[in-house]
Amino acid sequence: MDLSTGTFYLFLTLVWYPGKQILLLQIVVMTDLLERISTCVEFGKVDIKSPYPPAMKGQEGAFELTRHALDKGVSPGDILEEALIPAMSRVGQKFSRNEIFVPQMLMAAKAMSSSMTHIKPYYLSGETKRRGTFIIGTVRGDLHDIGKNLVSMMIEGAGWEIVDLGVDVSTEKFIEAIEQHPGAVIGLSALLTTTMENMRKSAADLRKKFPDLKILVGGAPVTEEFCRKIGADFYSPDPQGAVEYLKTLS
Amino acid sequence: MRVSYPYKDLLPGIDALAGVMGYKSGTAPEPVTDLIAELSEELLTNGEARAEYTIFNHVRLDKVSRTLGVEGVVFNVKPIVFSQLKHAEGAALFICTAGQEVGMRSRRSMREGDLLRGYVYDVLGSEIAEGAADKMQEALRAAAATTGMSITNRFSPGYCGWDVAEQHKLFSFFPDNYCGITLTDSALMNPVKSVSGIIGVGRNVKYEPYRCRQCDDKNCIYRGRKT
Numbered sequence: 001m002d003l004s005t006g007t008f009y010l011f012l013t014l015v016w017y018p019g020k021q022i023l024l025l026q027i028v029v030m031t032d033l034l035e036r037i038s039t040c041v042e043f044g045k046v047d048i049k050s051p052y053p054p055a056m057k058g059q060e061g062a063f064e065l066t067r068h069a070l071d072k073g074v075s076p077g078d079i080l081e082e083a084l085i086p087a088m089s090r091v092g093q094k095f096s097r098n099e100i101f102v103p104q105m106l107m108a109a110k111a112m113s114s115s116m117t118h119i120k121p122y123y124l125s126g127e128t129k130r131r132g133t134f135i136i137g138t139v140r141g142d143l144h145d146i147g148k149n150l151v152s153m154m155i156e157g158a159g160w161e162i163v164d165l166g167v168d169v170s171t172e173k174f175i176e177a178i179e180q181h182p183g184a185v186i187g188l189s190a191l192l193t194t195t196m197e198n199m200r201k202s203a204a205d206l207r208k209k210f211p212d213l214k215i216l217v218g219g220a221p222v223t224e225e226f227c228r229k230i231g232a233d234f235y236s237p238d239p240q241g242a243v244e245y246l247k248t249l250s
Numbered sequence: 251m252r253v254s255y256p257y258k259d260l261l262p263g264i265d266a267l268a269g270v271m272g273y274k275s276g277t278a279p280e281p282v283t284d285l286i287a288e289l290s291e292e293l294l295t296n297g298e299a300r301a302e303y304t305i306f307n308h309v310r311l312d313k314v315s316r317t318l319g320v321e322g323v324v325f326n327v328k329p330i331v332f333s334q335l336k337h338a339e340g341a342a343l344f345i346c347t348a349g350q351e352v353g354m355r356s357r358r359s360m361r362e363g364d365l366l367r368g369y370v371y372d373v374l375g376s377e378i379a380e381g382a383a384d385k386m387q388e389a390l391r392a393a394a395a396t397t398g399m400s401i402t403n404r405f406s407p408g409y410c411g412w413d414v415a416e417q418h419k420l421f422s423f424f425p426d427n428y429c430g431i432t433l434t435d436s437a438l439m440n441p442v443k444s445v446s447g448i449i450g451v452g453r454n455v456k457y458e459p460y461r462c463r464q465c466d467d468k469n470c471i472y473r474g475r476k477t
């Protein structure tokens with residue numbers, strides 16, 4: 001995207017609508033800022049010091065622009081909904097289509113989290129709400145965490161609070177977390193066929209205790225068919241599928 | 251036979267490592283190639299991968315059950331692996347590991363919130379483990395050649411239809427903590443960056459590429475590999 005477009009648009013608007021200058025100026029500046037934040041997140045431009053992407057070198061990044069937006073009165077909810085979440089969604093879609101790979105997804109996440117440092121206080125004060133809580137863990141007996149971390153990060157980018165229980169998580173630990181976060185959705189990850197057996201057990205026990213719980217499953221050897229067999233609600237081979245599914249719940 | 255390899259002999263170049271992450275040659279963004287370069291450089295001076303193999307001169311191959319017996323332990327290797335091992339007279343059982351260090355660095359970076367760094371360490375760790383297995387295999391090939399023997403490709407429980415739980419049988423041949431590796435009940439090796447398996451040895455075995463067309467695992471790292 002050409003970042004000068006926003007400014008150009010502002011100039012034209014002023015010429016065409018002289019009587020409504022102030023109001024339009026405000027709206028245009030906001031959209032421009034939100035678009036710029038969104039672009040920064042999508043391409044992993046963290047802050048003014050980040051040399052990447054080269055076309056944005058020396059320019060402000062997600063960190064500074066989010067601060068400006070809040071200072072100009074843009075609500076944190078709008079920053080999330082109109083800039084951050086759409087950016088991460090584009091990133092997830094590009095990843096699903098193999099147009100970008102894990103490193104670029106992580107770069108985007110870093111830019112997103114620099115923006116979130118300004119937004120988190122509004123979550124704490126209750127002024128901005130998350131879409132829901134997502135509890136995730138790698139099942140008992142399994143120590144793999146890269147895949148789980150990627151999924152957490154993209155779901156956080158979709159506006160959810162993440163409770164990451166880590167690796168080698170027992171069913172009891174999952175139950176405890178669900179009790180602490182009523183209404184949460186749960187994600188189970190497993191990377192070995194042997195630990196898929198533990199996934200099956202955990203899913204069964206969780207279903208028994210929480211009949212309405214939504215259970216998502218994933219990990220290299222997991223399949224749609226396995227998901228159905230163990231009575232989980234949704235399987236996705238990548239984080240974006242999970243994000244799309246969660247959208248239908250919130 | 252115990253061998254160890256300094257990391258520096260195991261890491262391929264930046265372009266190849268970016269390739270493992272999915273990038274076609276020359277297309278990886280600069281922060282990624284920079285980080286690969288930085289962390290490879292850091293690891294070069296920082297560690298050693300270990301590999302061990304034990305050769306058993308006699309194995310029993312049962313064409314009906316498609317199993318392979320080594321000193322009374324019967325491996326249910328399944329058809330794809332069996333077809334490649336069926337002419338073996340003996341076999342080498344092996345394990346290789348990149349060690350704890352690289353995995354620890356990966357987890358530390360992740361915990362500190364630097365996911366990209368954590369991920370690059372993770373990929374380097376996998377490549378080191380695989381690289382050690384390649385070197386070990388080459389050492390075995392050379393050793394076998396001196397007695398007029400050839401070797402097959404290497405096969406790991408969990409690949410080509412062979413159940414990962416059979417790692418327990420494999421580990422029954424190794425003393426505890428062999429090579430610094432322990433096996434959990436769920437057949438996961440710790441350190442995670444480890445590889446285990448079997449290589450057939452014999453006068454009439456052939457080294458063949460993996461039979462990926464017979465396998466439906468589209469995600470496998472060995473899929474389409476030339477060697």
Ligand code: B12
Pocket residue numbers: 102144146147148150151187188189190191192193194216217218219220221235236237238239242372375376379380406407408409410414417437438439440441442443444445446447467469470471
């Ligand atoms: C790199 C790799 C290795 C490396 C590093 C291992 C490591 N764990 O770090 C090395 C070479 C060391 C290795 C060794 C082995 N490996 Co290996 N390895 C892989 C490989 C190629 C990639 C794993 C990876 O890092 N992927 C990248 C991450 C980001 O992906 P991911 O974890 O799958 O997560 C993604 C999705 O699955 C999904 N996801 C994950 N969790 C969740 C959760 C939810 C809720 C959702 C919605 C989505 C989701 O989203 C993530 C992002 O896209 C996979 C095959 C594959 N293509 O996946 C085999 C694979 C995991 N390995 C396998 C096996 C068997 C082994 C060995 C046991 C072989 C052996 N006998 O030596 C050993 C085990 C090592 C050990 N410690 O015990 C099997 C496991 C399946 C099985 N048969 O049990 C696999 C699946 C290959 C296969 N045969 O199909 N391996």
